[in-house]
Amino acid sequence: TQLLEQSPQFLSIQEGENLTVYCNSSSVFSSLQWYRQEPGEGPVLLVTVVTGGEVKKLKRLTFQFGDARKDSSLHITAAQPGDTGLYLCAGAWVNQGGKLIFGQGTELSVKP
Amino acid sequence: GEEVAQTPKHLVRGEGQKAKLYCAPIKGHSYVFWYQQVLKNEFKFLISFQNENVFDETGMPKERFSAKCLPNSPCSLEIQATKLEDSAVYFCASSQGLAGENNEQFFGPGTRLTVL
Numbered sequence: 001t002q003l004l005e006q007s008p009q010f011l012s013i014q015e016g017e018n019l020t021v022y023c024n025s026s027s028v029f030s031s032l033q034w035y036r037q038e039p040g041e042g043p044v045l046l047v048t049v050v051t052g053g054e055v056k057k058l059k060r061l062t063f064q065f066g067d068a069r070k071d072s073s074l075h076i077t078a079a080q081p082g083d084t085g086l087y088l089c090a091g092a093w094v095n096q097g098g099k100l101i102f103g104q105g106t107e108l109s110v111k112p
Numbered sequence: 113g114e115e116v117a118q119t120p121k122h123l124v125r126g127e128g129q130k131a132k133l134y135c136a137p138i139k140g141h142s143y144v145f146w147y148q149q150v151l152k153n154e155f156k157f158l159i160s161f162q163n164e165n166v167f168d169e170t171g172m173p174k175e176r177f178s179a180k181c182l183p184n185s186p187c188s189l190e191i192q193a194t195k196l197e198d199s200a201v202y203f204c205a206s207s208q209g210l211a212g213e214n215n216e217q218f219f220g221p222g223t224r225l226t227v228l
Contacts, residue, residue: 009153035219041222042203042221043203043219044219045216048216097160097167098143098207099160100145100217102147102155105154
């Protein structure tokens with residue numbers, strides 16, 4: 001079973017600060033998805049990264065996929081209270097069929 | 113539909129009772145996945161379907177859990193004789209293809225099962 005390590009698990013910052021969440025595996029991903037989940041709701045897809053070295057931007061969120069496709073990061077610039085939530089990375093491997101393997105999640109709290 | 117629908121939103125069962133959860137995938141999506149979220153952050157894969165066929169059931173506790181996706185009906189996940197440790201939020205997701213082939217999974221709002 002491939003393991004997906006996500007860090008940090010908890011993050012409490014002030015509005016305006018920057019932050020980075022990391023997602024690492026010892027195996028090569030075929031793709032990696034980042035989700036955001038709010039209380040009482042299902043995960044909402046933010047982005048999918050596929051190509052090694054890929055960088056995708058979504059407003060103040062920047063997603064990077066490592067060159068070797070074993071790691072990924074999510075960077076938020078000038079965090080706002082509306083960014084508060086649970087961020088999840090989920091990896092897919094060709095030999096794991098269609099399922100996603102989730103990281104432990106990062107609970108982000110942005111204080112005004 | 114355009115979104116994954118799950119019913120009911122909440123389900124409360126006494127230990128030993130049966131629980132049945134339903135999922136309607138996004139129209140046109142061939143794959144359905146069930147995940148269990150325990151302790152808020154831990155997602156565990158249970159089972160997946162390709163149309164009405166079981167695709168991967170490696171995560172299913174076979175003794176008490178069963179699932180179906182029948183034509184023209186919502187998919188279902190059934191737990192016979194629920195136990196306290198089955199308390200969790202159960203999510204259904206659908207996709208056009210497999211995540212390992214770079215297809216995105218879209219999640220429903222979940223069913224919160226509480227076993228008393």
